[in-house]
Amino acid sequence: MSEPLYSEHPAMFKNNPIGFIVSLLLIPVFGVGLLILLWWYLQCKGSLLTVKEHDILYEQGLLSKNRAEFSISGIRTVRVNQSFFNRIFGVGTIQIFTAGDQPEIEAKGMPDPNRVRELIKARQNGGAR
Template sequence: MSELYSANPVMFKNNPLGFILSILLIPAFGIGIIILLYWYLQTKASKLSVTEHDILYEKGLLSKERSEVGITGVRTVTVRQSFFNRIFGVGAIDIYTAGDDPEISVKGLPDPNRVRELIKTRQNGG
């Protein structure tokens, strides 16, 4: 089973103003370093993978939470991008199977439209 897409949320591109503010706070008793370290661990603790048949979302460092959805069961894929997100090529993605709440919701993914296209292509037998 080969991975067609695999990515962690990104830091700078997802929130450039927050990143710059954190850098500016480094001289203030190292607060910026603590913020950046916490933010880095959060991004590395989440990962979205798309294979030929499944979508897998893993979250957590010490304890893991995994959500797996078959591509054929996906009803809707929503991509949300602000103006800055579009400039930097990142965004949030929600994957719905049944019901009104998304099965998988991830913010800050690089190239979220690629994920949507991969899912659409796989659903159509591509």
């Protein structure tokens, strides 16, 4: 098996710094902030986007898993969406389309999303052969 070129979980703080700060402020209120942070942490650790030499794998879930795997050669479009704050913190939403108008993979809050787009584009153009 080839080594991953990119393998990341969604970012917590960088993806939603205001939500993170609000959660910290809610910790003294009966530990509500801790519950929010724990739930949020588990959601982030339950998602993983991996780009390999010829494939992309997106896994979701901790106890039950949903896996989507696609060949890079079958990818039609890679879309990266970043708000102003996403751009400042270097995160964004990656949408991967193989056919149709709906993305097969939509990974939110991923670090360095443009790197994923560039890796896929380079492999589609034969840069990794």
